[in-house]
Amino acid sequence: MSLNRKLATRLLVYGIAIGFALLSAFPFFWMVITAFKANRDLYNPTNNPFLFNEPPTLDHIRLLFFNTPYVRWLGNTSLVGIIVVLITVVLAVPAGYSLARLIGRWGERLAIMIFLAYLIPPTLLFIPLSRVISLLGLQDSLWSLVLVYPSFTVPFCTWLMMGFFKSIPLELEDAALVDGCSRLGALVRIIFPISISGILTTVIFAFTLSTQEFVYALTFISSSAHKTISVGVPTDLIRGDVFYWGSLMAAALLPSVFIALIYNAFLDRFIAGITGGALK
Amino acid sequence: MEAVAPKPQVRRFDFRHVVDSERLLGILMLAPAVLFVFLLTGVPFFYAIYLSLNTTIAGRFDYSFVGLQNYIDILQSSLFRRSLANTFIFTIISQVLVLVLAKILALALANQFRGRNLLRFLILLPWAAPIALSTIGWKWMFDSQYSVVNWLLRALHIIGPYDFPQWLGEPHLAMAAVIFVHVWRMLPFATVILLAGMTSIPQDVMDAAAVDGANFWTRLVHILIPLMLPIMSVALLFGVVFTFTDMGVVYVLTRGGPPVNATHVLASWAFQIGIISNDLGQGAAISLFLFPVLLIASIFMLRLASRTDVGV
Numbered sequence: 001m002s003l004n005r006k007l008a009t010r011l012l013v014y015g016i017a018i019g020f021a022l023l024s025a026f027p028f029f030w031m032v033i034t035a036f037k038a039n040r041d042l043y044n045p046t047n048n049p050f051l052f053n054e055p056p057t058l059d060h061i062r063l064l065f066f067n068t069p070y071v072r073w074l075g076n077t078s079l080v081g082i083i084v085v086l087i088t089v090v091l092a093v094p095a096g097y098s099l100a101r102l103i104g105r106w107g108e109r110l111a112i113m114i115f116l117a118y119l120i121p122p123t124l125l126f127i128p129l130s131r132v133i134s135l136l137g138l139q140d141s142l143w144s145l146v147l148v149y150p151s152f153t154v155p156f157c158t159w160l161m162m163g164f165f166k167s168i169p170l171e172l173e174d175a176a177l178v179d180g181c182s183r184l185g186a187l188v189r190i191i192f193p194i195s196i197s198g199i200l201t202t203v204i205f206a207f208t209l210s211t212q213e214f215v216y217a218l219t220f221i222s223s224s225a226h227k228t229i230s231v232g233v234p235t236d237l238i239r240g241d242v243f244y245w246g247s248l249m250a251a252a253l254l255p256s257v258f259i260a261l262i263y264n265a266f267l268d269r270f271i272a273g274i275t276g277g278a279l280k
Numbered sequence: 281m282e283a284v285a286p287k288p289q290v291r292r293f294d295f296r297h298v299v300d301s302e303r304l305l306g307i308l309m310l311a312p313a314v315l316f317v318f319l320l321t322g323v324p325f326f327y328a329i330y331l332s333l334n335t336t337i338a339g340r341f342d343y344s345f346v347g348l349q350n351y352i353d354i355l356q357s358s359l360f361r362r363s364l365a366n367t368f369i370f371t372i373i374s375q376v377l378v379l380v381l382a383k384i385l386a387l388a389l390a391n392q393f394r395g396r397n398l399l400r401f402l403i404l405l406p407w408a409a410p411i412a413l414s415t416i417g418w419k420w421m422f423d424s425q426y427s428v429v430n431w432l433l434r435a436l437h438i439i440g441p442y443d444f445p446q447w448l449g450e451p452h453l454a455m456a457a458v459i460f461v462h463v464w465r466m467l468p469f470a471t472v473i474l475l476a477g478m479t480s481i482p483q484d485v486m487d488a489a490a491v492d493g494a495n496f497w498t499r500l501v502h503i504l505i506p507l508m509l510p511i512m513s514v515a516l517l518f519g520v521v522f523t524f525t526d527m528g529v530v531y532v533l534t535r536g537g538p539p540v541n542a543t544h545v546l547a548s549w550a551f552q553i554g555i556i557s558n559d560l561g562q563g564a565a566i567s568l569f570l571f572p573v574l575l576i577a578s579i580f581m582l583r584l585a586s587r588t589d590v591g592v
Contacts, residue, residue: 017385018399024464028409095314098309101306102302103307124525125321125567129320154313212411234531272476
């Protein structure tokens with residue numbers, strides 16, 4: 001390839017990548033601008049919206065944190081997330097190991113069935129589940145989410161853990177077994193300790209999946225005090241017809257960036273989980 | 281003990297013993313997860329079918345069996361047919377756009393260049409952020425008076441200085457807005473999957489083709505795309521399932537309007553009927569219209585999995 005063509009290719013690659021990055025990130029950039037803009041500036045259509053025509057303000061942030069249940073929603077979301085993570089780890093880690101090593105021929109088929117359960121969308125089941133929740137007396141309670149969220153985190157994380165366990169060399173367990181460990185002993189003493197990074201992936205994805213969830217939370221939770229951020233922000237920060245855009249954007253920005261950062265760090269494992277054998 | 285007995289026999293005996301107890305251990309370790317997931321997906325699914333054959337409202341637990349009446353009522357409703365059509369329109373248009381754009385973006389990102397990690401992070405944002413929150417951002421950007429999108433279009437002289445397109449106030453523009461947000465959201469996901477598929481293609485295959493004189497387009501059409509077909513189907517199947525069954529974008533962006541029901545999709549219409557209007561039977565019946573598409577997607581996944589012999 002001539003130097004000129006190389007340069008042209010390089011420019012094209014940069015152009016495409018930067019163009020898409022701008023498109024992807026623009027709403028978040030816009031949230032930042034809006035969150036710090038004084039109302040008088042925000043609601044003046046003749047102003048250039050990209051500039052701070054008035055000095056930036058912390059009013060929206062203050063309103064969000066001190067005059068709305070936002071902090072409470074953050075707390076609710078974290079609480080649900082943490083308990084869901086615990087349930088998911090307890091159920092999915094042993095299940096993943098079992099599918100990878102113990103079940104044998106059936107493992108493969110069962111694993112795919114379990115993975116397909118991850119594809120069952122909340123919008124297919126939210127109506128019957130809303131009745132189950134009210135039968136259990138859990139309507140408008142965070143426990144309804146704690147109960148239901150593992151139905152999609154467990155299949156996904158079982159699949160991830162199965163892939164992870166398959167990547168551990170068999171010799172390691174065999175050595176332990178030969179040394180007189182029982183299978184369970186080998187698991188607890190050898191396998192689980194070296195699987196910490198795999199389990200951490202499960203923790204991250206169970207947490208992000210439960211934070212992103214919208215439909216179940218919208219259906220089961222009605223009072224403001226029990227909402228999660230995903231539902232509280234789009235439904236409760238709008239009073240009648242009045243949108244508190246500055247506060248809304250700040251409210252949307254914080255969790256989005258937080259989740260995107262942890263997500264990004266574990267992206268490769270997510271991809272490996274999703275694509276699995278289609279790459280081989 | 282091992283030193284005395286003939287080796288093969290000992291091994292065989294040990295092996296069988298281990299397998300038996302291992303299978304038991306395996307079942308014990310797997311059962312809680314399978315049971316939990318089945319109770320929360322399989323059981324509600326059959327309950328949804330039962331609900332759809334009855335008339336029953338939220339808060340009361342009496343059922344009256346009506347057979348297929350709910351389905352007949354639904355199919356006769358023009359509002360339902362509109363939301364069914366919308367669901368297909370949103371899914372098909374957005375997924376075609378996503379596949380084409382993701383392919384372009386993945387081809388670009390497959391190159392090594394400075395700042396690639398930062399760009400990858402920025403491109404990933406729409407997929408990682410909770411959809412209900414990022415859609416709120418779009419709702420503000422499509423605002424009737426203070427839309428930054430309109431401001432930009434005016435500044436670039438694409439529209440006149442006094443034009444204020446009502447993105448969320450006019451049916452066709454609202455449809456376009458919903459599709460746009462779906463594309464924006466699914467693009468990163470499809471891109472990273474395609475990217476993973478691309479890097480798994482052995483470089484020497486590409487190099488050999490290049491040496492043989494194949495240009496970029498020949499390589500793309502004859503090598504890259506055929507080799508990537510399985511991974512592209514994975515991206516497409518996930519995209520279809522996630523878009524077809526989504527209600528977050530429509531619910532937050534337009535609430536099904538404007539003015540009424542212009543942008544409703546199956547899922548948001550089921551929510552409207554089943555939860556807001558309390559008609560659980562009809563709501564469940566509407567939701568169940570999502571099932572055939574899910575079933576087809578699952579069958580494709582299974583076929584894909586069996587062809588590639590390892591997994592999905």
